[in-house]
Structure formats: C-alpha cells, structure tokens
Amino acid sequence: MNxxxxxxxxxxxxxxxxxxxxxxxxxxxKRIADGLEAEKGSLIPxxxxxxxxxxxxxxxxxxRTAGQIRLFAKLVEEGTWxxxxxxxxxxxxxxxxxxxxxxxxxxxxxxVVFGASNFPLAFSTAGxxxxxxxxxxxxxxxxxxxxxxxxxxxxxQVIHKAVIDSNLPIGVFTHVEGGIAEGxxxxxxxxxxxxxxxxxxxxxxxxxxxxxQRPEPIPVFAEMGSVNxxxxxxxxxxxxxxxxxxxxxxxxxxxxxxxxxxPGLIMVPSVHAETFAEAVKNExxxxxxxxxxxxxxxxxxxxxxxxxxxxxELEWVQVAKAKDLIKAYPALAKIKAGDWLEDDHFQQEVFGxxxxxxxxxxxxxxxxxxxxxxxxxxxxxxxxxxxxSNKIDLINLLxxxxxxxxxxxxPTGVEVGHAMQHGGPYPSTTDSRYTSVGSGAIKRFAxxxxxxxxPQDLLPDALKDENPLGIWRMMDGDFRK
Amino acid sequence: MNxxxxxxxxxxxxxxxxxxxxxxxxxxxKRIADGLEAEKGSLIPxxxxxxxxxxxxxxxxxxRTAGQIRLFAKLVEEGTWxxxxxxxxxxxxxxxxxxxxxxxxxxxxxxVVFGASNFPLAFSTAGxxxxxxxxxxxxxxxxxxxxxxxxxxxxxQVIHKAVIDSNLPIGVFTHVEGGIAEGxxxxxxxxxxxxxxxxxxxxxxxxxxxxxQRPEPIPVFAEMGSVNxxxxxxxxxxxxxxxxxxxxxxxxxxxxxxxxxxPGLIMVPSVHAETFAEAVKNExxxxxxxxxxxxxxxxxxxxxxxxxxxxxELEWVQVAKAKDLIKAYPALAKIKAGDWLEDDHFQQEVFGxxxxxxxxxxxxxxxxxxxxxxxxxxxxxxxxxxxxSNKIDLINLLxxxxxxxxxxxxPTGVEVGHAMQHGGPYPSTTDSRYTSVGSGAIKRFAxxxxxxxxPQDLLPDALKDENPLGIWRMMDGDFRK
Numbered sequence: 001m002n003x004x005x006x007x008x009x010x011x012x013x014x015x016x017x018x019x020x021x022x023x024x025x026x027x028x029x030k031r032i033a034d035g036l037e038a039e040k041g042s043l044i045p046x047x048x049x050x051x052x053x054x055x056x057x058x059x060x061x062x063x064r065t066a067g068q069i070r071l072f073a074k075l076v077e078e079g080t081w082x083x084x085x086x087x088x089x090x091x092x093x094x095x096x097x098x099x100x101x102x103x104x105x106x107x108x109x110x111x112v113v114f115g116a117s118n119f120p121l122a123f124s125t126a127g128x129x130x131x132x133x134x135x136x137x138x139x140x141x142x143x144x145x146x147x148x149x150x151x152x153x154x155x156x157q158v159i160h161k162a163v164i165d166s167n168l169p170i171g172v173f174t175h176v177e178g179g180i181a182e183g184x185x186x187x188x189x190x191x192x193x194x195x196x197x198x199x200x201x202x203x204x205x206x207x208x209x210x211x212x213q214r215p216e217p218i219p220v221f222a223e224m225g226s227v228n229x230x231x232x233x234x235x236x237x238x239x240x241x242x243x244x245x246x247x248x249x250x251x252x253x254x255x256x257x258x259x260x261x262x263p264g265l266i267m268v269p270s271v272h273a274e275t276f277a278e279a280v281k282n283e284x285x286x287x288x289x290x291x292x293x294x295x296x297x298x299x300x301x302x303x304x305x306x307x308x309x310x311x312x313e314l315e316w317v318q319v320a321k322a323k324d325l326i327k328a329y330p331a332l333a334k335i336k337a338g339d340w341l342e343d344d345h346f347q348q349e350v351f352g353x354x355x356x357x358x359x360x361x362x363x364x365x366x367x368x369x370x371x372x373x374x375x376x377x378x379x380x381x382x383x384x385x386x387x388x389s390n391k392i393d394l395i396n397l398l399x400x401x402x403x404x405x406x407x408x409x410x411p412t413g414v415e416v417g418h419a420m421q422h423g424g425p426y427p428s429t430t431d432s433r434y435t436s437v438g439s440g441a442i443k444r445f446a447x448x449x450x451x452x453x454x455p456q457d458l459l460p461d462a463l464k465d466e467n468p469l470g471i472w473r474m475m476d477g478d479f480r481k
Numbered sequence: 482m483n484x485x486x487x488x489x490x491x492x493x494x495x496x497x498x499x500x501x502x503x504x505x506x507x508x509x510x511k512r513i514a515d516g517l518e519a520e521k522g523s524l525i526p527x528x529x530x531x532x533x534x535x536x537x538x539x540x541x542x543x544x545r546t547a548g549q550i551r552l553f554a555k556l557v558e559e560g561t562w563x564x565x566x567x568x569x570x571x572x573x574x575x576x577x578x579x580x581x582x583x584x585x586x587x588x589x590x591x592x593v594v595f596g597a598s599n600f601p602l603a604f605s606t607a608g609x610x611x612x613x614x615x616x617x618x619x620x621x622x623x624x625x626x627x628x629x630x631x632x633x634x635x636x637x638q639v640i641h642k643a644v645i646d647s648n649l650p651i652g653v654f655t656h657v658e659g660g661i662a663e664g665x666x667x668x669x670x671x672x673x674x675x676x677x678x679x680x681x682x683x684x685x686x687x688x689x690x691x692x693x694q695r696p697e698p699i700p701v702f703a704e705m706g707s708v709n710x711x712x713x714x715x716x717x718x719x720x721x722x723x724x725x726x727x728x729x730x731x732x733x734x735x736x737x738x739x740x741x742x743x744p745g746l747i748m749v750p751s752v753h754a755e756t757f758a759e760a761v762k763n764e765x766x767x768x769x770x771x772x773x774x775x776x777x778x779x780x781x782x783x784x785x786x787x788x789x790x791x792x793x794e795l796e797w798v799q800v801a802k803a804k805d806l807i808k809a810y811p812a813l814a815k816i817k818a819g820d821w822l823e824d825d826h827f828q829q830e831v832f833g834x835x836x837x838x839x840x841x842x843x844x845x846x847x848x849x850x851x852x853x854x855x856x857x858x859x860x861x862x863x864x865x866x867x868x869x870s871n872k873i874d875l876i877n878l879l880x881x882x883x884x885x886x887x888x889x890x891x892p893t894g895v896e897v898g899h900a901m902q903h904g905g906p907y908p909s910t911t912d913s914r915y916t917s918v919g920s921g922a923i924k925r926f927a928x929x930x931x932x933x934x935x936p937q938d939l940l941p942d943a944l945k946d947e948n949p950l951g952i953w954r955m956m957d958g959d960f961r962k
Contacts, residue, residue, distance in 0.1 A: 421931035
C-alpha cells in the first residue's frame with residue numbers, strides 16, 4: 001500500500017490549516033460535535049452492535065465525545081493554550097543589545113491516530129486523540145479500528161462533512177482502513193510527525209519502536225493501560241468494609257472490566273483481608289456477566305485466567321463461574337504480599353474483570369510493594385486523614401509510580417477537564433510528560449517556535465503587541481492579558 | 482564499571498530533594514553561581530587553557546553561566562513554572578458528581594547530563610542542562626567532558642560545596658569521568674529517567690537509540706547542531722552588501738566557527754552573488770585564524786574541507802589559507818541552487834568556520850531549497866519589509882524547518898530568556914518540543930501529576946486553596962493569582 005498521496009494531501013492541508021484562526025478551528029470542531037449528535041439515531045445502535053456495549057453506555061459515550069470536542073473548541077477559541085511568551089528588545093543593553101524575542105506553540109504536522117476498541121466513540125475516529133490533534137492545528141490520518149469498522153466510517157463521514165462545510169482542504173482528515181501492515185506503513189511515512197495510540201502494551205510498544213527507528217524519529221503517545229492499584233489502609237478499610245467492597249467491585253466490573261483505569265490490583269491489610277474478601281465475593285455474586293467487545297477479547301480473558309490458575313501462590317476468592325464465548329464472568333484471587341513481591345508477572349494486566357488482592361502484613365511490606373510497582377495510569381489510596389498524615393513517604397513514592405493519585409472513589413470515570421492527567425510512567429504510557437484526556441492533550445501535538453525581531457505585521461496575532469486575541473501571555477517574565 | 486551506588490544515592494536524594502521548597506532550591510542554585518564567581522581567578526585561566534578559547538570569551542561565558550543559574554533560581558523561587566491547574570469539585574453535578582482534581586508538574590527523577598566541548602562552562606558541568614534539571618527537582622549525574630577535565634572537576638567541587646552548604650543529600654549531584662563506555666552505562670542504568678546532551682549528531686543519535694531501546698525507554702534531549710541557514714532576499718541584500726557581509730562573516734568565524742548556531746549556509750540571489758562574495762572575501766581576509774578546541778577537532782575540520790574540495794559543483798570564494806594543527810582558517814565556497822538541490826550531503830555541518838553560499842536564480846528555486854532543508858536550530862531571513870510581506874508562504878514553510886526564525890542580525894548569540902527556543906526539528910535536536918536554552922529548558926525534566934480528592938494538608942503548596950506561594954494558576958479554566 002502506498003500512502004504518499006494521502007500524506008501529501010495532509011501536508012498541503014497542514015500549511016493552510018495551521019494558520020487559520022482559533023475561532024475558525026473552533027467552528028470546525030463544533031460542526032463535528034453537532035454532526036455526531038445529529039447522527040445519534042444511527043450512531044448509537046451501530047456502535048452498540050459493533051462493540052457489544054449497551055446503548056446506555058454508548059449514549060453516555062457520545063455525550064462525552066461531543067462534550068470533549070466542545071472543550072477543545074472553547075480552548076482554541078479562547079487561545080491562551082499557545083503559551084505566548086514575549087521578551088521585549090533592549091537596544092541599550094551592554095555588552096550586547098537584547099533582541100525582540102517572541103515564542104508560541106506551533107502544530108507538529110500530520111498526525112497518525114489509532115483508535116481504541118474499548119471506546120468506539122470517545123477514543124476512536126472523532127475521539128480525544130483526533131480532536132486534540134485537529135485543535136492543535138495538525139491534520140489527522142486516522143486508521144479505523146477493525147473492531148467497529150462501520151461506526152468508524154460513519155463518524156468519518158461526519159468529520160468530512162464538517163471539513164467541507166468549514167471550507168477546509170480535505171487533507172485535514174483522512175480515514176484509512178487496514179490492519180497491522182497498514183498501521184506500520186502509516187507510522188513509517190516520512191511526512192508523519194507524531195502518532196497517537198490507545199490499546200495494548202504490545203501494540204503501543206511496537207509502534208513506539210517503529211517510530212523511534214525511523215530515519216527521522218517521531219513521538220508516539222501510546223496509552224497502554226495498567227492495573228491501577230488501589231491501596232486500602234487499615235483504619236479506613238476497617239470502618240468501611242461494605243461500602244469499599246461495593247465501590248471496588250463496581251469499578252472492577254464496569255464495562256466488563258475493559259476500561260484502561262480498571263483496578264486490577266488491590267492491596268489490603270491482613271487484619272481485614274478475610275472480611276473484605278467476603279464482602280467482595282458477595283458483591284461479585286450480584287454482578288451479571290457482561291459481554292466483552294468481541295470473542296477474541298473474551299477468549300484472551302479466559303486464557304489469562306487459566307494461566308493464573310496454575311499459580312500455586314493464589315487463593316481464589318471468586319472463580320469465573322463459567323467460560324463464555326463473549327461474556328466476562330468476573331474473578332478475583334488473593335495473594336500474600338511476600339509472594340507477590342517475588343514475581344513481576346503478578347503485575348500484568350488481565351484485560352477484563354479480574355483483580356488480584358494482595359494481602360500485606362505491615363507498612364514495610366506495603367512500602368516494598370509500592371517500590372516494586374511498575375508505572376501506572378492511576379493509583380488510589382484509601383486512608384483516614386490521620387493515617388494518611390503519617391504516610392508521607394509512601395505518598396511521595398506513589399507519586400513516582402503514576403500519573404493520577406486518588407484519595408477517594410475509584411479510578412474508573414476519567415474526568416475530561418483542565419487538571420486531568422491521563423498518562424503515567426512507563427509502561428502505562430510511552431510518554432508520561434503528556435496526557436491523552438483533558439485539555440492538556442492538545443500539548444502533545446505542538447512545539448515551541450521563537451521569532452526574533454519579526455516585523456509586527458508578520459507576527460501571529462497571539463504575539464502582536466496590541467494582543468488582538470486578548471489572551472494571557474508571559475510578557476518580560478510576568479503573566480498579563 | 483558499575484554505577485549502581487551512584488544511582489541509588491541519586492534516587493534516595495531525589496525523594497528528598499524533589500520536595501524541598503522553591504526558595505530552598507533557589508538558595509542552592511545561587512550558591513552554585515556565587516561559588517563559580519568566587520573561583521573566577523582559577524576557573525578562567527584553567528578553562529581557557531583546556532579549551533583554547535581566549536580568556537575574554539571564557540570571562541563572558543562565566544558571566545552567562547552565572548546569569549543563567551540565577552535565572553533558574555528566580556524561576557523556581559517565584560514558582561509559577563509548575564503549571565498548577567485546579568478544577569474544583571461539584572458534588573451536585575449529574576449524572577456523576579465532579580471530583581476535585583489538581584495538577585502540577587513533578588520532576589522526572591535522576592538525569593544523566595553530558596557536557597559540550599565548545600562551552601566549557603555554559604553547557605558543561607554547571608551549564609544549562611545540569612542547572613535546569615536541578616531547578617526542576619532532579620538529581621544530576623554529570624559525565625565530565627574529556628576535552629576539559631580539570632575545569633569540569635573544579636566546577637563539580639563548587640557544586641558539591643553548594644550541596645553541602647545547603648544541607649542537601651550528596652546524591653543530588655555526582656560528577657563522573659569516563660569515555661563512551663561509561664556514557665552508555667549511565668544512559669542504560671534503570672534508575673536514569675532522562676538524558677541531556679549537547680554535541681555531534683553521531684553522539685546524540687547514538688544516545689537516543691540506546692535510550693529508546695532500554696527496557697524502559699527514557700527521553701533524550703540531544704542538541705546536535707545544524708547549519709543555521711541565512712536567506713538573503715534581493716532588495717535587502719542589494720542595499721546592504723557591505724554590512725551584511727560583515728555581519729555574516731562575524732557570525733561565521735565567531736569562536737572559530739564552533740557555535741551550534743554557526744551559519745554554515747547562506748542563500749543569496751544571483752544578481753548580487755558576485756558583489757556579496759567579494760565583500761565576504763574581503764571580510765574574511767581581515768579575520769585571523771583562531772585556535773579550535775583541540776587538535777582532533779581541527780583535524781576533522783580540515784578533513785571536511787578536503788572532502789568538500791573534491792566536489793566539482795563548488796566554486797571556492799576563499800580557501801583555507803593554510804592547514805594548521807590547531808587553528809581554523811576560514812573558508813567559503815559557492816554553489817548553484819540547482820546543484821545544491823541534487824545532494825543532501827551539501828546540508829551537512831562542517832564544524833568550524835566554513836560556509837556554503839547557495840546562489841538562487843528566482844523565488845521558485847529559493848522555495849525549493851526551503852522545502853528540501855533539514856530541521857535547523859535557526860533560520861535567518863533577511864528582507865525588506867515590503868519583500869517579506871509577499872513571502873508569507875515561504876515564511877510559513879520556514880517555520881516548519883526551525884526552532885527560531887530571525888529577521889535581523891545573526892543566529893549566533895543565543896539569548897538566555899523566557900521566550901528563547903533553542904531546539905528545532907530533527908536532526909538539529911532529538912526533541913523539537915523542548916528548548917535547551919532559556920527558562921523553558923526546565924520543562925524537559927518534569928511531567929504532570931494529578932491529585933484527585935487529596936486532603937488539603939497533603940497537597941503541595943502550589944495546589945492548596947489559599948495559594949500560599951502566590952503563584953499564577955489555572956482555576957476552573959481561568960488564570961488567577
């Protein structure tokens with residue numbers, strides 16, 4: 001396959017698209033959001049059918065997707081996101097005069113986006129990656145996920161219509177179908193300037209390696225999931241066994257355990273381990289098996305459970321009640337902290353509603369577990385204020401292991417806002433310096449450029465003296481509007 | 482060699498050091514600046530002797546180094562650099578309550594820094610990379626450059642004294658000596674979280690490959706230089722032949738042509754090519770050959786010139802007057818745009834005071850050259866306002882090829898400020914999203930972390946409701962202090 005024409009068209013579109021105003025970009029993005037909502041009637045049943053996710057969930061996801069698009073529209077319409085910095089000239093400075101220097105974020109260029117199977121809308125064709133790249137000013141070449149091809153095509157049509165209605169060059173967005181070979185060819189194309197991916201570690205790592213080994217290496221933002229540990233401290237758990245078991249099981253089994261922030265590891269103090277395990281078992285009894293995204297994923301889930309069953313260190317609190325072609329029966333096993341510490345294999349994500357309960361005897365064991373933890377999207381620490389206040393060292397260490405640290409609630413339910421960080425240390429993502437959810441996601445697709453002694457009329461509006469956009473800027477070291 | 486102890490000590494130091502206040506970090510950095518100035522008497526002759534750079538230049542570089550350290554001290558003392566973002570909770574929101582979410586930049590962890598041979602102070606032991614990493618809260622393992630070992634050791638002593646006087650753990654800074662094998666071992670150590678390097682493309686690319694292929698890939702910020710093209714437009718050049726020849730030659734031969742922003746490529750319109758070449762030749766006649774950093778570098782310079790001489794496409798305006806063991810005699814050759822476009826080899830940097838003058842016939846040729854250009858640290862465009870205003874497409878394209886675009890003056894003389902961007906598209910650096918000069922350099926060594934529903938007393942000061950640091954923060958979407 002030869003993607004030259006697609007990329008050349010994207011590159012041409014880029015040189016035009018990167019220079020349109022924030023207002024124009026916002027109008028384009030809003031057209032996409034409106035278009036998705038207008039297609040609601042066909043989109044929801046279609047995505048539900050292709051993903052096995054209930055219509056209620058897809059309805060919520062559509063709302064989230066449109067909301068997220070409008071968040072980025074608002075962000076680029078307002079304009080401060082470009083991080084404008086102005087250092088005025090000082091011709092009198094000695095020994096050398098100081099030049100006029102102004103800096104702004106500029107988009108990277110055409111971006112290749114791979115959608116996620118588990119979010120047919122919010123992390124797919126018009127999902128967070130595509131939209132944040134478009135918002136930054138980058139054309140997108142999107143490879144449709146084979147798990148929901150028709151949904152992807154329908155959403156692509158909505159985007160195409162928005163491109164045309166906004167009088168933008170068609171190279172701003174291209175929908176491509178294909179498998180692994182097509183994906184590799186896209187990543188290797190010399191015009192591609194960045195890659196965004198949401199999926200498995202194996203997939204993300206393969207793209208990362210490919211992109212790093214190109215003649216011109218390019219960044220890969222791969223969100224590869226993690227086990228999102230929950231740590232329960234003694235006092236807190238002792239006082240809330242029932243409600244915590246309920247919250248944990250709700251998060252574990254949400255969407256058949258297919259969320260990237262699904263808690264696959266929970267650490268409980270030995271003194272409450274039995275009562276908590278029992279409460280969890282009772283909760284699990286109440287949960288009906290839910291269909292997974294497809295049969296391949298369900299098969300992989302049961303295969304992982306089989307391999308877990310071979311481990312003598314595990315004591316099963318709840319075995320999967322049955323093996324199903326498509327539905328995931330939840331499962332949970334207990335392991336002693338000492339055994340868990342012996343083998344990194346116990347940190348591996350089982351995609352689906354399985355969790356490992358690690359029973360720790362004392363703080364030293366808990367600290368040792370924290371030291372051993374791989375990079376995570378999230379870590380949740382449940383403790384009473386009093387017990388947290390003497391765990392500063394533990395909290396300090398946990399910060400090194402995750403992108404988001406929670407003190408209440410559960411890791412699933414990733415808020416789309418300005419303060420969200422959805423991206424943690426490797427191997428949860430390939431680049432912990434960026435987020436794939438929330439307005440910060442736009443920063444993945446831009447780099448700074450400085451203009452030295454540029455004539456005023458040539459400067460981007462964001463950098464002109466009179467500040468025509470009315471944005472926040474750093475002027476000679478101070479924030480000003 | 483086994484660097485385990487060094488890295489373990491750095492990691493322990495990290496967990497303490499990352500949590501000290503901005504004021505404490507600033508005091509530590511200022512002690513380094515003061516210490517360097519106190520050692521002026523020994524440092525200047527030593528660095529001058531080891532680098533062959535004149536004492537005047539080293540004196541200036543020491544001032545720049547101390548000034549740069551104080552800039553970072555001020556930055557962390559003030560505190561806004563951490564990009565604090567607060568999204569308040571909304572327990573009443575439907576369908577789900579909104580959590581309290583707060584985000585801040587947190588340091589990456591121990592950083593490996595490689596110094597540059599061409600800046601024994603400003604880009605070496607206490608140079609921009611070390612200082613911006615320390616400012617971010619990262620311990621540094623610094624590998625001394627073999628070109629100036631004694632200077633490096635003396636500066637390391639100054640830093641060690643500042644560490645002790647500031648009551649910091651000694652693992653905050655470690656000075657290591659060695660060659661390529663030691664450098665590789667440092668980059669491969671599992672505790673290392675980032676690498677900063679200034680030097681050749683070969684060196685930087687090798688470190689990048691090594692770091693990407695680690696079990697846990699880590700970012701490499703390699704500034705690998707470029708040819709920093711200057712583009713002269715017809716009207717502007719026609720009216721200023723003499724002054725532009727002088728400015729160009731001054732920049733080309735500054736520091737024996739060993740600056741990373743040295744202009745190794747200049748594009749001139751054919752109509753003025755002869756008069757400009759003559760003016761340049763006259764200027765070059767006035768320039769005394771200057772000693773290069775060491776004999777190996779001088780040898781490489783003359784070897785590159787020899788290989789250039791084999792190219793029939795070149796017409797020599799000025800050949801190096803002699804070959805010297807240490808001094809660089811400047812040289813300059815002309816080439817037609819058509820020939821230049823045929824071979825990417827003509828884009829290769831010759832480290833030293835050599836430049837290629839590309840003669841273009843018309844705008845189409847100039848645009849074709851711009852399209853062909855590799856990524857550059859800087860591009861300079863000399864034009865009258867009127868000729869610039871109809872070159873918007875060219876400017877638009879040039880933005881894609883560099884980190885800093887100049888409209889006056891010369892690329893050498895990299896301002897240390899907030900708006901500086903010293904880092905361009907590959908191959909000028911391995912990561913165009915970051916700068917290695919100016920206050921923005923601190924961002925290389927930090928990643929965002931979000932805290933969800935964290936109790937107020939556990940939050941970092943930068944995120945507490947009452948804003949005890951008085952910094953600028955984004956609160957529910959608006960900037961506030």
